[in-house]
Amino acid sequence: MKQSINNTVAIKMSNISKVFETQALETHALTNINLIINKGDYVSISGPSGCGKSTLLSLLGLLDMPTSGQYFIEGEDVSKLSLDEAAETRNSKIGFIFQSFNLIDELSVFDNVALPLRYHRDKPNAETIKNRVNECLAQVSMTHRISHKPNQLSGGQQQRIAIARALVTNPAILLVDEPTGNLDSKSGDQVMDVLAKLNDNGTTICMVTHDPRYADMAKIQLKLLDGAILTVPSLQIAN
Amino acid sequence: MNSFFYSLLYSIKQAYKSLQQTPSFVFSVITTMSITLGALLCVLTLAYVMLFKQLPYPDSEYLVKVEHVMSKENEDWSDSSFSYPSLIHLYKNQEVFTDSVMIFYGERNLTSHQEQPRMNTTYVTPQWFEMFNMPLALGRVFTEDEGLDSNIPLAVLSYVTWQEIFDGDTSILGKKIRFRDVSFTVIGVAAHHFIEPELLDINARDSGRKSQVWLTWDFNNMNERGRTAWAGVDASMVFVGKLKTDITKNNAEQLTTPLVNEKWQAGLADQVFFKNWQVTIRLKTIKDAILSGKKNSVLLLLAGVLGLVLIACSNIANLFIARMAQLQKSLAISAAVGAKKAQLFKLLLAESSLLMFASLMIALVFASVGFSVLQQNLAQVFPRVDEVALSTFTLSIAIFFASMFALFFALLGNKMINYRAISQHLHGSGKGVDMQISKKVRYSLIVSQVAIASVLVFGNLSLFSEALKVINEPVGVNTANFVDIDFSTARRPTQEEIDGPVLGTAIKNSLLALPQVEAVSNSQSPLSGFNEWTLTNVATNEHIIPEVKYVDEQYFQLIAQPLLAGDYFTIHDIREGFTGPEGKVDNMVIIINDVLAKYLIPEGHSFDDALGKKVLMGDDELFTVIGIVKGMKMPGASTIPVRAYVPSSVHSINMTVKLKPNQTLSREQVITAVNEVTSLFALFSMKDVAEIHQQLLFSERATAITTGTLALLTILLAALGLYGILSYSTQMRRFEIGTRLALGAKRGDIIKLIVYDNALAVTLGMVISSLVLLGIMVVFNEQLQNIINVSLLPLFLLTLLLISVIAFNACYLPLRTYINKPALYSLRGSE
Secondary structure (H helix, E strand, C coil): CECCCCCCEEEEEEEEEEEEECCCCEEEEEEEEEEEEECCCEEEEECCCCCCHHHHHHHHCCCCCCCEEEEEECCEECCCCCHHHHHHHHHHHEEEECCCCCCCCCCCHHHHHHHHHHCCCCCCCHHHHHHHHHHHHHHCCCHHHCCCCHHHCCHHHHHHHHHHHHHCCCCCEEEEECCCCCCCHHHHHHHHHHHHHHHHCCCCEEEECCCHHHHCCCCEEEEEECCEEEECCCCCCCC | CHHHHHHHHHHHHHHHHHHHCCHHHHHHHHHHHHHHHHHHHHHHHHHHHHHCCCCCCCCHHHEEEEEEEEEECCEECCCCCEEHHHHHHHHHHCCCEEEEEEEEEEEEEECCCCCCCEEEEEEECCHHHHHCCCCEEEECCCCHHHCCCCCCCEEEECHHHHHHCCCCCCCCCCCEEEECCEEEEEEEEECCCCCCCCCCCCCCCCCCCCCCEEEEHHHCCCCCCHHHCCCCEECCEEEEEEECCCCCHHHHHHHHHHHHHHHHHHHCCCCHHHCCEEEEEEEEEHHHHHHCCCHHHHHHHHHHHHHHHHHHHHHHHHHHHHHHHHHHHHHHHHHHCCCCHHHHHHHHHHHHHHHHHHHHHHHHHHHHHHHHHHHHHCCCCCCCHHHCCCCHHHHHHHHHHHHHHHHHHHHHHHHHCCHHHHHHHHHCCCCCCCCCCCHHHHHHHHHHHHHHHHHHHHHHHHHHHHHHHHHHCCCCCCCCCEEEEEEEECCCCCHHHHHCCCHHHHHHHHHHCCCCEEEEECCCCCCCCCEECCEEECCCCEEECCEEEEECCCHHHHHCCCEEEECCCCHHHCECCCCCHHHCCCCEEEEEEHHHHHHHCCCCCCHHHHCCCEEEECCCEEEEEEEEECCCCCCCCCCCCCEEEEECECCCCEEEEEECCCCCCCHHHHHHHHHCCCCCEEEEEEEEHHHHHHHHCHHHHHHHHHHHHHHHHHHHHHHHHHHHHHHHHHHHCHHHHHHHHHCCCCHHHHHHHHHHHHHHHHHHHHHHHHHHHHHHHHHCHHHHCCCCCHHHHHHHHHHHHHHHHHHHHHHHHHHHHHHCCCCHHHHCCCC
16 A cells, blocks of 8 residues: 655655553553654664553564554555565565574574575575675675584674675664674674764664664664654654 | 481472463373373283283193194194093093092073073083182082082073172072072172173174172083084083193193093094094193284284374473473573583483373373273173273383483474583573574474384275275175074973974964064074084085085075075975984985085086085985085175085074064064964073174274274374474575565465475385385284285375375475564564
8 A cells, every 4th residue: 555655765654553461450652653654764763661662662573463553664554454464564674683693593594694585575596595685795894704504603693694694685773672782892883884884874763772873873863662653853753 | 417308309399380371382292192192001011911911710720721623634623622421531531630620611592581691601510610710709619529410400600690690689599590400509699899701612793701600510501412422522612721740731731632542532433434534632831811812903903003192202202302492491490590410310300200190190091091991891802801900010110111211302392402502692692592403303203103103004904995995895694684593492392282283383484473573594693613524525425514504495595695506495395303303314315506516526626516415424424415506705704615515404493584674573572473383482682783793893893993993092102293393494595584574585486495394204204114114014924914905005105195285285385484474573573
């Protein structure tokens, strides 16, 4: 379902709320989130522990479904997708970068990076996969480790592989969850440099972090508190 | 010492508390283990009693059953029964036994009782009671001077008879009871716990026979003619001796063979048929005699149960492995505060011991239930089953197995703990370093589970289908709506009765007059068994030993047994004499089955050529073959033996009654009908032929039930086990599954991934099971050639399909938790 909105908009959220219900209580994790991220933006979301950062990122990444509100990716309404439709959209439109890298230990670097292509609806052939994986590994300067297993690499290297994997399907947006949380500061800086470079080359990025130093590296900084966006400096709020 | 107990108590308490947290784990382990251990204890106790336990009789190692084997030159006669005069001769003249007894197993109606019940009567010489150490509830046993030729009619009742027939009458001693026309004085009652040795050479119908009353030897069932017939053998007679301590079995055989043989040959000197025949005496230890051929059944059962134990162990191993992963955090904390490896092991041991102890308690209950099931249902299959009970042996093996299992599972758990991972667990505060069981261990568990289950399921299913095949095999004759009725004489006939009208015909007519009766044949029913005769083919002088039945002129038509050549009997062929063929000696006719006909004619000839052939019974009774019928297979039999049918006598009191559709006939109706004709006869037995059919199939049904149950249990345990290990391995891959979902894998992709991943292990297990089965087939080729053949291939494929379906479900079901929820659920930690 296409909406007639500006084709520079990558992501749009309107009145998104998320309530977790348990037997004892209802937790309002997010209330009335309105958000637009344009193509080429570099957005950071920060806030104290428990403010709803991870929940927001999960909703952005279609890993979970909002309780109410509307969500569009590149103009397509994705608020009410089935599990399989959500998987397909994740595969083609979203690249994930996790705090703990989430590489699969049994697979080589090449196969880890190629994994999203194997789930792609176009079923690319081996040649295409090989070229695309090499391209992405080159972007993160990891082509020399192509046949290693993840546990043979340092944390920083693993995270760069994870970034290559996130890029491999040319997603509309990269969703990045505390990318430096499991890294020492030197490796953390290297990873942040890679992200900055990707953004300079046009990749849209949305990053969750609690580290103000890294949050500041984003062009747009959102602050979350108690499930709501607190301050919006130099931003656009969707209406 | 105190501190040791304190620490032990502490470990047990901790283990108990920890187990309380995981009721499903406790439930799964205890259920699986108690069922398995219960079955194991039951079967092991049975095997121990049957194969190893000392018989409950004094000096039982010296007790031997004596066999009387008649043979002609090189031909061995399989029958090892005594002739009456041989038995008496041996009893009177032997010098190799310190004690010897003669036993005659018979059946008689208790005519002094209102209902005239048919009872198992056992005639014995006095030493019997001492030899088998019979304890008494009341009275005394026979004394020395109440033995052979004393002619004093005395009776000792079994405890059950005393209770059930005489209502536990405490003044029973001295009272008279009557069998046929002999009154016996009751002098004793056996104690409840007496275990009678099963010495009767058993066929399926008689095994498990229990004597209801012991009577003095002289009144046994043998008729006057039989008492002097050296050639007539009867399996009802048994001779047991206690070897002198300085004489071996071989010695005794060498000494007694000439003793019996010379007398026997002398006794038959005037019979041409027995020229060149001789008797050999063979001794069998009483234990072997009792066990006779039943060893394999118990070993087979043992194999089945051991298979079950293997599967159960592999299941519980899976559960323990999963449990170790669960315990990782608490173990890590224990280690952090200073618990040593040995102390952690002690905790695991306490936990597994508690579980095994609880299983053991329930298993003992299951085993006791199993014992009574065995005693009530399988006494015919397993001799000595009455001695099976919870015993020191059962308790010792129970404790042994429970301890071994406890130790095994604790060691396994201990091996699963990766102590390096424990410290990592603490350093990494749990993020992304969850303990995992190595892929190799998981795979080998799946492989072994599939291999064991396939072999067991296939083994049980093939025995089950074999038994079903036999059960459902048609007999080849009509047996529906038939009742087999036998009468016996209640007393000696008076001269008027002997000279008067034919009573057999009168009874037949009186039964025919009953409204529910359609037809009556003066023959035993087709399923009631046959006699064995020795016939000589006059043309070739060859001996044949066919099974023979006396039948009347309606028999074959009534049961619809097809005639292949010649004619059925007519009313004119029916004999008019009282007993045996002497009643009519000229122009005697015989009908044979196709199997016997093939012996009489050259190969390829038509059955018509067998008509008119002559066969000789003894020296002077000549029969002419007038008809050939199609052979019928007795239920449960594997082959059709050579059979012959001779005309019955008008005096015959064996009847087969065909009822009209949907009619029944009661004992009382038959008794009334007979009493209208005569008081000479008592109703001896009355059985639906369908019931006889079921009895003949007893061991097949027992096999079908046992193997069917084992197959079901195996499938159930295998399914549980595969589910356990696969659901654990899925749980371990939760993050990976979450990651793949996050990267865009659809549900189908994940199912495919898990199925493909485990397919190799499942296939490998199946290949191993095929190899094991092939190996079994090669090694046991001879024993199994009747069971294993090409027709089992579909069954094997079915087994593999079944295991595949189970494996697929075991892959799919645990996955549902992850693939039917948003991907976030799998990616999140353990909350």
